[in-house]
Amino acid sequence: MAIWRGTGVAAVNYPTGMNLGGDPSQALVHSTPTGNFMVTLSSVDLGQGLKQVMAQICAETIGVPTEQVIIDTADTDTGPHCMGTFASRGTHRIGNAVIQAAKEARQVMLEVAAEALEVDAADLDTDGTGNIHVKGAPQKAISIFDTALTAHFKLGRSISGRGMFLVPRSFPETETGAMKPSTCYAHACTVAEVDVDDETGEVTVISVKNVFEIGRALNPRMVEQQLVGGSWMGISHALYETTEPYYPNREHGGTDFNEYLMPGPGDLAETEIIVLERPAADGPYGAKGPGEMCANPQIPAVANAIFDAVGVRVDTLPITPERILRALKEQRAGAV
16 A cells, blocks of 8 residues: 555646627726726626726726725615626626726716817827826826816716626527637636545645636736636535535435535645736626636646556546546456
C-alpha cells in the first residue's frame, strides 16, 4: 500500500449570459442636486461585487469619482427590468445597460455646463475629479456640483439617462440546430496536483494552478478574490459535497448543513491564479463574466489527477474514498 501522486489538467470555456429572448437588462441613472449620481437597478448583488463594479462603470462613463456614484438595487416593482443575476451575466449585461444610461446622463450634464459656461457642449470634457472644463482651457471650468445645482434650480432639467442592453435573439437553424446562445465566452485552464492513498482512498489536493481569460478585470482585487474562492468551491464539489448516497442506508445521512461535508481551512490546497485579459468587443470596457466558471475546471482537473495517480476513472461526484476504493477493487479484479 502506498501514496501516489498525480497531475491533472482540464480546460473549459463558459458563455456569458444566455441569448434566450434577448437576455435584456435595463438601468436608470440620475443626478442628485449635489452632483452625486444614483444608478437604479433591479439586479441583485449576491456578494460577487456587482454594486462596486457598476459604480466603477458609471463613474468611468460619466467622468466622476467612483465615490460620487450610489447603486440602488431596488426590486422588480420599483426598478427597471432585469432578467436576473445568473449565467455570469451581471457585469456584461448590466454593465452595458449602465454605460448607455450614463452616456445619456453625461450628455445632459455637459449641455447644462455648456449653457453655464456659454460654450458648445462638444467642447467640454470632465477631469475625473468632479469638474467640467473646456478642452484645451482647463481654467475655464465649472464643478459638477454647481452644474447639478444649475440644472435643478435654474434650468429645470433632469440630469438623467436610460439604458438597455439587448442581444438580438438567435434562433436555431432548421437543418443543423446551430445557434448562437451567447455573445462572448470566457476561458479557463486548471492544473491540479493530488496525493491518493490506495489503502484508504483518501485524496489530498496539493496544489491548484488556475489560468482564467475573463476579458478585462474591471476590479483586479475583487476578480482575484472571486477566482480563489471559486477554485476552493471547485475542489469542494469534486471531493466533498453531497447529500447522498450514504452507506449502508439513507438514515445515516446528514440532517442539516452542520453535518454537510465541506473542506475546512486545513483541506485547502496551495492556489495560484493567473488572469489573462483579452477584452470582449461587446463587453463593458471589455469585461466578460467569470462568475460561475471559476468553480468549473477544478473538478475535471482533480478527477484527471486521481486517474494519473492510481489509474482509476471515477465519473460520479463527489469522488469519495469509498468510490476510489471500489474502483481500485474492480481494477484489481480485472487484472486477475
